[in-house]
Amino acid sequence: MKLTRGYLVQDPFYTKEKRKKSGGMLAADAWLDSSLYEFWQSLGSGYTRFQDFMSIFHVAGFKRVVVEVVSDGFSFLALGCVLLVALAMPAFDVTASGEFNKAEDYSVVFHDRFGTEIGRRGIRSDDSVPLADMPDYLLKATLATEDRRFYEHFGIDVLGTLRALLTNAQGETSLHGGSSITQQLAKQLFLSSERTIERKIVEAFLSVWLEWHYSKDDIFKLYLDRAYMGGGNFGVVAAADYYFGKRIQDVSLAEAAMLSGLYKAPGRWAPHIDLAAARGRANVVLSNMVAAGFLTEGQVTAARRHPATPVSRAADANSPNYFLDWAFEQSKTLIESSLHTTNNFVVRTTIDTTLQKFAEEAVVSTVREQGEQYDVTQAAMVVTDTVGAIRAMVGGTDYGKSQFNRAIVSTRQPGSAYKIFVYSEAFEQLGLTPSDMITDRPVCIGDWCPQNYGRSYKGSVTLASAFAQSLNTVPVTLSIKTGRDTIAALSHRMGLQADYPVTRSLALGVASVSVLDMTSSYAVLANHGLKTPAYGITRMTTLSGENVFDLDPDAPRERILSDTTVANMNSMLRGVVTGGTGRRADVPGVPVVGKSGTTSSYRDAWFCGFTGNYVAAVWFGNDDYHPTNNLTGGTLPAIAWQKFMAYAHTGVEIQPVFGVDFAIEPAIVAETDPAVEEEIVQRPPSLTPGAARKLVDLADRLAATIGASAAPRNQASVTAATTQGL
DSSP: OEEETTEEEOOTTOOOOOOOOOHHHHHHHHHHHHHHHHHHHHHHHHHHHHHHHHGGGOOOTHHHHHHHHHHHHHHHHHHHHHHHHHHHHHHHHHHHTOOOOOOSSOEEEEEOTTSOEEEEEEOEEOOOSOGGGSOHHHHHHHHHHHOTTTTTSSSSOHHHHHHHHHHHHTTOTTTOOSOOHHHHHHHHHHOOSOOOHHHHHHHHHHHHHHHHHSOHHHHHHHHHHHSBOSTTEESHHHHHHHHHSSOGGGOOHHHHHHHHTTSSOHHHHOTTTOHHHHHHHHHHHHHHHHHTTSSOHHHHHHHHHSOOOOOOOGGGGGSOHHHHHHHHHHHHHHHHTSOOOOOEEEEEEOOOHHHHHHHHHHHHHHHHHHHHHHTOOEEEEEEEETTSBEEEEEOSSOTTTOOOOTTSOOOBOOGGGGHHHHHHHHHHHHOOOTTOEEEEOOOOBTTBOOOOTTSOOOEEEEHHHHHHTTOSHHHHHHHHHHOHHHHHHHHHHHTOOSOOOOOTTGGGTOSOBOHHHHHHHHHHHHTTTBOOOOBOEEEEEETTOOEEEEOOTTOOOOBOSOHHHHHHHHHHHHHHHHHSTTGGGOOTTSOOEEEEEEOGGGOEEEEEEEOSSEEEEEEEEOTTOOOOSSOOTTTHHHHHHHHHHHHHTTTSOOOOOTTOOOOOOOOOOOOOOTTTOOOOOSOOOOOOHHHHHHHHHHHHHHHHHHHHHHHHHHHHHHHHHHHHHO
16 A cells, blocks of 8 residues: 555555354354254144144034033133132131121129129020920921021022012012021121122121031021020020010910011011011911911911010119119120120129118109209219128119219219328328317418318317318318328229329319219228228129139238228218218217218219218219209218118118227127028018108008098988987
8 A cells, every 4th residue: 555645545456365264153053054944844743743633532513512512611610610719718718717706795694692683784695595495386486487498408598599589579578588597697697787799698608618517406506596686685595585584495386476576677576666566477477387387277376366475674674773884894894804705694793682772762862852952963872881892873863864874983073071081191101190289270382272161260170170070271281291192192092093183182172083982992991991992793604604703702902001090080080970060971879980072162062981881972963063052061962871871770780880989789689499590591671761651651541531431421320310319
């Protein structure tokens, strides 16, 4: 190449030498070409051989139609199996735990302290009667009405469902249902009451599951025990007792027919709602039994002519309902802490029905006689023995009008009844005694300066006198010395359960308390300073007798106050009754101690106290918190308290009160012959004051009637004699 005048010129004699290809690349290229050729040749020959093999299975004509149908059938079968498993998954999930639905509520039968039934709460249910002990005609009535083919189908009665659909299409929807007994039980045990297609599908799977895992008799028994029968009753056993007052073994054919008619619509055919409709439905059940071939027309004729009549439930109104409501909540706590799966229980309580009537009479009569004068409409009372067993509970003046239990609601202030905590803490912490002197004078905490009830001051007084006169400045002074937090802590240890703020006015009873808690607190003083919480249940068992709970009467109790403090407090409480604000509470011949309490603006009035036999707290006030007409704890609450204690101590041995110097007259006991002496296992019935007044009134009316009828006869005799004389 030469450079001429700045240009590059190619040499005409230059020739570029080409590079030779590598021999390895040529070999690879040849191998690839040959491999591809051989692969496609092999694939073609393999396909040809496959075609030759498949030609063996080639069919034509009718055989081809059969093969296609079978092939599609297997395809749809596979798809159906997948769909079936998908639909069954919810049912698998439901049964995975192996647990049935819990009953909507518990069924609890309550007995008093002597073992007599006093009422029930929750649902009414009883699963203790075996299927073999139930009347045969009851079982046949159920099958004839609910599922005639129960012992023949696999859980789903296909024929029965089709028949029900056809009948319902004709307008008879009230008499026929499409669900078998197993399906209805599956819904009760596992599902909710919603009506959806999905739930019906799951119900069908669960029905088959039940049939696989339980016998027909087991399924039938479960159904009879769990079916809702109206009136809060679950199962035929509870329904027989509720509607007819009978054991299920003793019901008649007419009664069995009425019970069997309740399954479909208990709210419509329950005899206590519409007796005529219930009897009409029972007549349909009898017809079903004849149609099913279980009975003949002649056998049901008597039941048609003499239909069942339910018993009256008016006696339930006389139960200690406020107490039963409270005891039911306590029972549910015990049940939930146990491992029992049944929902039927029997509870032995501490209630004494005679004392309960005394308490109700004392409260109601006091409000009725003087409530209008003091503008007070409500009252509550709780009575225990000296170790905490509740003997009576009155939550209001009329349970029928208001079920609100004022005895257990912690929203009321106790006023001066709270002062037992202040003085007890002062005795415990400062070592004071009732005879120690203290000055009643103005005292202030910041800008708060409490005053006494009469807005005057007594000067130097003993603690016992200050307590009996319910002076306000003295407990405030004591609270400054002991500290208000320690007083609040003591009140909680003694029995107050509700939390409340610790304020400057705490010593005067500005706290939220309940009547029940105040009773428990005063019971500490009645029980020698030992913690004495109120309790109402001593034993709980299942209906079959299996033990659930037993109260240990010998369980150790925490000591809250020393014997010295208890003796000092009890002597001061006695002074309140003998010469203080609680004189109206005194009962002749009985060592009564107690303390009145009145809140600011006269919204609440209390009297709390005890004897050697019983502890009781009484509250008077209004539900809307409006002030009363100057009602104090020493008036109506003390009067009602005294009425009850006078009733309760009639005919019983009077017990002493620790720390109170009181001469108890010895009880006169008539001599008895040991050979004929019998053990008294139950408190003898007593005539309530209300009943006594009614008898006296009846006697007066009878005497007046006799006198009025005798006067005309006497007049007629005089007239006749006069005529004869003339």
